Amino acid sequence: MPKLSVIIPCYHNEANIPLLDTELVANKSLFPPDVDVEYVFVDDGSEDGTLAALHDLRKQYPRQVCVVELAGNVGAYNAVVAGMEYATGDCLAVLAADLQDPPALLVDMYGYWKQGIRLVIGSRQDRPETGLSRLLSTSFHWLMRRFALRNVPAGGFDFVLFDRQVATEVLQMRERNSNIFYLMLWLGYPYVNIPYVRRPRRLGHSRWTLAKRIKLFVDSFVSFSFLPIRLISVVGMVLGTLALLYGAYIILMRLLGSPEPSGWSSLMVVLLVVSAFQMLALGIIGEYVWRGLDAARNRPLYVVKEVTEPLS
Template identity: 65%
Template structure:
């Protein structure tokens, strides 16, 4: 019988979890009867009552629930990798704890998996959110599609269904400062994408801050594209060509004796522009160097403080 492992990262989700778990249990009835379920919920260093709420869910369904408590907050992507490492299913799904993604879509995803598709993506055709959050998401994914991964679906995604083979590849890579979902596409497996409308969050407050979004954008670009380095090279060449022509121009004025002691404003503008470009270039190069250093240190992506599961559970 195929086992489906549903992996859910949790961070300050004490209000969401009762609703989320209730919907997930109800969603089981939509699957064929031969499917068994495993829920792997990862507490990513929450300081509220998230862990206690997760343990209550484990107590209600001891044969199918495993709770991972991480020692500290490592970010949702690393928490997901922890869940993937401990999951034992033949196929797996990642869904958020705030129920913005429709769990019933997993039934259709499972159907594609049964046909041999190893990666199924639920991509956001639209979002019920408005304002800056929606605008940033659109810019983020359009940027990534244009300069890094042209084969990703439109609209962005973090709701995926995948085979155990994909899981083993991702866990084995242990890649830092990257984008977990783009990494799945990067592996090269043919995938199917299913468009849906992302729901508006109804319970609690999102901890996905603008600072975290900007970091993810930088991580994603640097992890999957050499565009920033290439842009520095192209800009350097253009500035060099411009400087060469300007040098010829100054030499010409000197030869004909038409040069005057002027140009302070022009000189300062050019100096400030070139200096700013140099600082930006050094910053971009520094980002790449830092990521290389971080990889060579081989620190763990996460530290599992404790694992809560029933002894009767058929879990790893």
């Protein structure tokens, strides 16, 4: 009997757990009768009643629900890695606890996996976002497709079903400060993309802050692209060429006896531009160096406080 493990990272999702209960139970009836489904809930250091709600859910479904309690908040992507480690299915899926991604799509994704597709992606064809949030998301995915991973779906994704082999390879990498879903693409397996429209959040408010979005962008771009380092070299060469040309111009004016260009303001503008570029370059190099240091320290991605496994 094939087994599907659905990993659901939870952070301050107390109000959504009862809705998850209803939707997941209803969704289970859509799968073929020979499919065994387990749900791996990972509490990412929630400070509300999320953990208690998860344990209440497990009491209702002791053979299907696994609860992984992390010691502290490590971020949704590291929580997904923790869920992958404790999932026991032949294939695994990641589902958001806020139910903005439709669980019913898992049935179609599972069907592709049965056909031998090791990676099935649900990409966002549209999303309930407006203004700055929508602009940032669109820009992020365009930059990733243009300069990092060419096979990233246009709308981005974090709703995915993948084979046990993919999970094993990602766990072996133990990569930190990265994008767990883009790592799956980086492996190079052909994938099927199922576009869908993301639903509005029903309860609570998103914890996906602007600071977290910026960190995700930096982590993703630095992990999968050398463009920032290459840009430093290109801009440095351009500034160096301009400096040589300007120096040659000054020497030529001196040899011809013409008055040399003067002006404190212009000198300060050049100095400020070059200094700003140097500081930016140091910041970009520092991002790469810091990631090397973080990897060398080899600290764990997460600390598991307690695991309540399904009854056999």
